[in-house]
Amino acid sequence: MSAAGLIGLTLAEARDGLAKGDFTAVELTDAYIAATERARVLNCYITETPDRARDMAKASDARAAGERRPLEGIPLGIKDLFCTKDVLTTAASHILDGFKPPYESTVTSNLWRDGAVMLGKLNLDEFAMGSANITSYYGNVVNPWSPGEPGKWTRTLVPGGSSGGSASAVAFGAALGATGTDTGGSIRQPASFTGVAGIKPTYGRCSRFGIVAFASSLDQAGPMARTVKDCAILLRSMAGHDPKDSTSVDVPVPDYEAALAGSVKGLRVGIPREYRVDGMPAEIDAIWERGKAWLRDAGATVVDVSLPHTKYALPAYYIVAPAEASSNLARYDGVRFGLRVDPGGSLIDMYEATRGEGFGREVRRRILIGTYVLSAGYYDAYYLQAQKVRTRIAQDFTAAFEACDVLLTPTAPSAAFGIGEKMDDPIAMYLNDVFTVPANLAGLPGLSVPAGLDEGGLPLGLQIVGRPFDEETVLRAGAVIEAAAGRFRPAFFGLG
Amino acid sequence: MAYVIEGRTGAWELVIGLEVHAQVISNAKLFSGAATDFGSAPNSQVSFVDAAFPGMLPVINRFCVEQAVRTGLGLKAEINLTSVFDRKNYFYADLPAGYQISQYQQPIVGKGVLDLDMPDGTVRTVGITRLHLEQDAGKSVHDQHPAKTFVDLNRSGVALMEIVSEPDLRSPEEAGAYLRKLRSILRYLGTCDGNMEEGSMRCDVNVSVRRSGEPYGTRCEIKNVNSVRFVMQAIEFEARRQIEVVEDGGKIVQETRLWDTTKFVTRSMRSKEEAHDYRYFPDPDLLPLVLEPAWVEGIKATLPELPDEKKKRFIDVYGLSPYDAGVLVADQERAAFYETVAKGRDPKIAANWVTGDLFGALNRSGKDIAESPISADALGGLIDLMADDTISGRIAKDVFAEMFETGKPAAAIVEEKGLRQVTDTGAIDGAIAAVLAANADKVAEFRSGKDKLFGFFVGQVMKQTQGKANPALVNDLLSKKLKE
Structure with missing residues (x-):
């Protein structure tokens, strides 16, 4: 098979082709290494690891047929928030300059255990803080859907964030799948912006051990891939209880791929009325309507539900997440690893110089907000209040799931926007997460699946939110939409 | 106050x-x-x-x-x-x-x-x-x-x-x-x-x-x-x-x-x-x-007996003063040491030896109870030698010092140094006779009413027997002799 042909396969197809011996893991990996080079114009990788990829692919090819693992020879990109042993791990921040962890995150360990091949470390918003992948110290990531020729875009679009590198690489064909993390929408919103599938599983489903922390009570790892099925395959390997993460939950990991075979007949799909926001483009509303119709056609029933505290989700999120971040990021002090800027004064001088230079604007802003809301005299009014809101939001979902089995909403209130837009208004930027944040606050699984293109030819996603640990139903509903909507690829895909 | x-x-x-x-x-x-x-x-x-x-x-x-x-x-x-x-x-x-x-x-x-x-x-x-x-x-x-x-x-x-x-x-x-x-x-x-x-x-x-x-x-x-x-x-x-x-x-x-x-x-x-x-x-x-x-x-079921309960038990069971009991229970090892010594022995005598002689000697030498040269059993052995009149209380102090110094058992020291108490009335009578003969003037004084001299005679008899005479026997025989 040609290299371009290999890149065109889905993860499931590539897996099956490898198993049948249609091509080798080295051939597949080499095709992807070439694609990552071509993708440099998108700036989706911070670090490429072609030598390691080839070694891993060779090891896969050397395995006997009977020893094949679930992800044998599958080339993946890893969001550079996951610590990878002896490979530069940056969180897209200057402050982690030169940091090569002496350990591996649990999620990536699980992927390598199952035979996956590492292509490199993917760009992201600095410390996963952002919705456009414009806050990376390593420069912004470009959405492969940008109009014009690669590198000579007529309008440069953002891929969304924070998992912008993951989304861009998967959409372009510079990885067969990728890991992402989602704190407020960081998997789902970029998936929507780039026309790929991405699922944030239930909080506690994947271990957070070895993932650079942003907001610990919200962070959750998940897969991004070209199809719902590919996400299902990846999630099964990534998930699992980990004694090294006290918040990971000890429940069995089902065979998600097998779950896709089930039907949605009789499934009750809830439409939360509070998700109709003012000023949302009509196209998004239209796609939402189409999504309902597709699910109805497949035998599901559509019901209206209410999530009355939805409007408080975003404000609560922008208190809880920065509060946790302000504490989580205190360890970047120049003392033990990463960047140290020592102006030759006191310890405080070194802290200030290191952190002032090491953190970008958005990270500094969130540390300041977080420090403020936890301060004596403000804690009750902000942090405590936000936690109460969080409880209410979780109760909203519990009540809604009495009347329905999954929720269907748009993933984001707009299609991908241009670089430079919304950049001077952090609030407008934060609104990107309005539909995705509630699932994080409640710890629920949420999937974004490509559902169509807007008038400008840009992809739009729909979101399915499910009950805790019911990723199977979420994926199954997503697969129905995917089957009806078809799949979407940017004009300049892969090796062209 | x-x-x-x-x-x-x-x-x-x-x-x-x-x-x-x-x-x-x-x-x-x-x-x-x-x-x-x-x-x-x-x-x-x-x-x-x-x-x-x-x-x-x-x-x-x-x-x-x-x-x-x-x-x-x-x-x-x-x-x-x-x-x-x-x-x-x-x-x-x-x-x-x-x-x-x-x-x-x-x-x-x-x-x-x-x-x-x-x-x-x-x-x-x-x-x-x-x-x-x-x-x-x-x-x-x-x-x-x-x-x-x-x-x-x-x-x-x-x-x-x-x-x-x-x-x-x-x-x-x-x-x-x-x-x-x-x-x-x-x-x-x-x-x-x-x-x-x-x-x-x-x-x-x-x-x-x-x-x-x-x-x-x-x-x-x-x-x-x-x-x-x-x-x-x-x-x-x-x-x-x-x-x-x-x-x-x-x-x-x-x-x-x-x-x-x-x-x-x-x-x-x-x-x-x-x-x-x-x-x-x-x-x-x-x-x-x-x-x-x-x-x-x-x-809760595995908690040890704590100082307060132990102190109460030491007072109730051993009849110790609150002060002695407090000193003993302050440290678990010391309390356990004491209980070994007291087992089958007079608990108050055991307490006096442990809190007085032993703790004193340990303090002076800067040693911990765990490093004591005298084990609880060894100290018990010394107390036993007093109880069965093998040695006198006075000799026991010397034996204790020797034990602390050398770590040897009390019985061995007593044998080695011939410190066994003299309970043979004949030998004591002999010593008394010698003392009275040598101090005829004082005997006369005593008999004319100077009672206080009794102690002097006891001291002399003990000296004559190198301290080994049983003090009770000496008292007894001496008073009989002086009344003759």
């Missing part, structure tokens, strides 16, 4: 509360698997969790929780079946994460009590406010380089119990008694070695002064005082300083102070305005700690 300090303008009462940081005895740290071996090379007992590397997460050590519960039960305190770990945020080079994991609003142990045995025999009950679990910080080392500070993270993440007393203490002596009693209980429980000099038990002291009957005054906190003696001295100094300030028309400023161990003064460290805003919030990496009631009951 309440303890007061006389100022220029009258008497002042002291109000003292103590916060003790007790390092938990455990092979591993509170939230990482790293070992806690002491005296190891710097930074050799550090995991990536302790060094707060990116992506590292804390996992609670079950044994440390058990130790905290055991301590709470030992302090007769409420065990909170649900408690929460919080982050206490501040920057320092030896605090790698930039926060300490501690417990703030929901500690694992609530209110308890500690009974102080005061020297006058009275018991003072002091309230325990709470006990919570937290991580220790690392150590900054400032004396290795002229301009740089070195950081040793071996201690980083080691489990501490912070035990907070109510402001119930009223004198330096009570504070000292509190610390000694707390240390004794912790050692009985095996939850902290209580070694203040090595820093495994550290104390912050809150002191204020007031006129009797008035509300509490403004307090100052003296940080990290590392011996019972220093705690008592620091309280005394600080109270006098505060009295002087108030009597000079000044006001006490709430602040943190340090005890200067060379100048014996407290010095200001930081004022309330400079105090950290720790921005406590529940640690999102850790779920609330939920204990099963049955598990707590299981720990």
Whole structure:
């Protein structure tokens, strides 16, 4: 098979082709290494690891047929928030300059255990803080859907964030799948912006051990891939209880791929009325309507539900997440690893110089907000209040799931926007997460699946939110939409 | 009589509360698997969790929780079946994460009590406010380089119990008694070695002064005082300083102070305005700690007999004085030593030998009970030789000294040196005859009414027998002879 042909396969197809011996893991990996080079114009990788990829692919090819693992020879990109042993791990921040962890995150360990091949470390918003992948110290990531020729875009679009590198690489064909993390929408919103599938599983489903922390009570790892099925395959390997993460939950990991075979007949799909926001483009509303119709056609029933505290989700999120971040990021002090800027004064001088230079604007802003809301005299009014809101939001979902089995909403209130837009208004930027944040606050699984293109030819996603640990139903509903909507690829895909 | 300090303008009462940081005895740290071996090379007992590397997460050590519960039960305190770990945020080079994991609003142990045995025999009950679990910080080392500070993270993440007393203490002596009693209980429980000099038990002291009957005054906190003696001295100094300030028309400023161990003064460290805003919030990496009631009951069932119960038993069963009982139970090993000695023997005689001769000799030689050259059985053997009249009490003191010196058993020393008591009336009669013959003038004086000379004759007979004569027999035979 040609290299371009290999890149065109889905993860499931590539897996099956490898198993049948249609091509080798080295051939597949080499095709992807070439694609990552071509993708440099998108700036989706911070670090490429072609030598390691080839070694891993060779090891896969050397395995006997009977020893094949679930992800044998599958080339993946890893969001550079996951610590990878002896490979530069940056969180897209200057402050982690030169940091090569002496350990591996649990999620990536699980992927390598199952035979996956590492292509490199993917760009992201600095410390996963952002919705456009414009806050990376390593420069912004470009959405492969940008109009014009690669590198000579007529309008440069953002891929969304924070998992912008993951989304861009998967959409372009510079990885067969990728890991992402989602704190407020960081998997789902970029998936929507780039026309790929991405699922944030239930909080506690994947271990957070070895993932650079942003907001610990919200962070959750998940897969991004070209199809719902590919996400299902990846999630099964990534998930699992980990004694090294006290918040990971000890429940069995089902065979998600097998779950896709089930039907949605009789499934009750809830439409939360509070998700109709003012000023949302009509196209998004239209796609939402189409999504309902597709699910109805497949035998599901559509019901209206209410999530009355939805409007408080975003404000609560922008208190809880920065509060946790302000504490989580205190360890970047120049003392033990990463960047140290020592102006030759006191310890405080070194802290200030290191952190002032090491953190970008958005990270500094969130540390300041977080420090403020936890301060004596403000804690009750902000942090405590936000936690109460969080409880209410979780109760909203519990009540809604009495009347329905999954929720269907748009993933984001707009299609991908241009670089430079919304950049001077952090609030407008934060609104990107309005539909995705509630699932994080409640710890629920949420999937974004490509559902169509807007008038400008840009992809739009729909979101399915499910009950805790019911990723199977979420994926199954997503697969129905995917089957009806078809799949979407940017004009300049892969090796062209 | 309440303890007061006389100022220029009258008497002042002291109000003292103590916060003790007790390092938990455990092979591993509170939230990482790293070992806690002491005296190891710097930074050799550090995991990536302790060094707060990116992506590292804390996992609670079950044994440390058990130790905290055991301590709470030992302090007769409420065990909170649900408690929460919080982050206490501040920057320092030896605090790698930039926060300490501690417990703030929901500690694992609530209110308890500690009974102080005061020297006058009275018991003072002091309230325990709470006990919570937290991580220790690392150590900054400032004396290795002229301009740089070195950081040793071996201690980083080691489990501490912070035990907070109510402001119930009223004198330096009570504070000292509190610390000694707390240390004794912790050692009985095996939850902290209580070694203040090595820093495994550290104390912050809150002191204020007031006129009797008035509300509490403004307090100052003296940080990290590392011996019972220093705690008592620091309280005394600080109270006098505060009295002087108030009597000079000044006001006490709430602040943190340090005890200067060379100048014996407290010095200001930081004022309330400079105090950290720790921005406590529940640690999102850790779920609330939920204990099963049955598990707590299981720990309760394995508690050892604690000092108070043991003391009561020593008084009731052995008939000891509260003072002797208190001295013996202060240390578990000493109490066990005593009980071995007392077994099958006169408990009061055993107590006198243990608390008097043995503890005295150990103190003089700077030895611990575990290092005693005389074992409990050996001391029992010595007491047995007195009980069966093999040796006299006087000879026993010499034999004891010899035993302490050489570690030999009492019987061997008695045989070797021929110290067996003379109970042969013929031999004693002979000695008496010789003494009376040599002191005919004194015999005459005695017989004419100078009774006091009896002691002189006893002494002479004992001398004649090199102290080996049975004193009771000597008394008996001598008085008969003198009456003849």
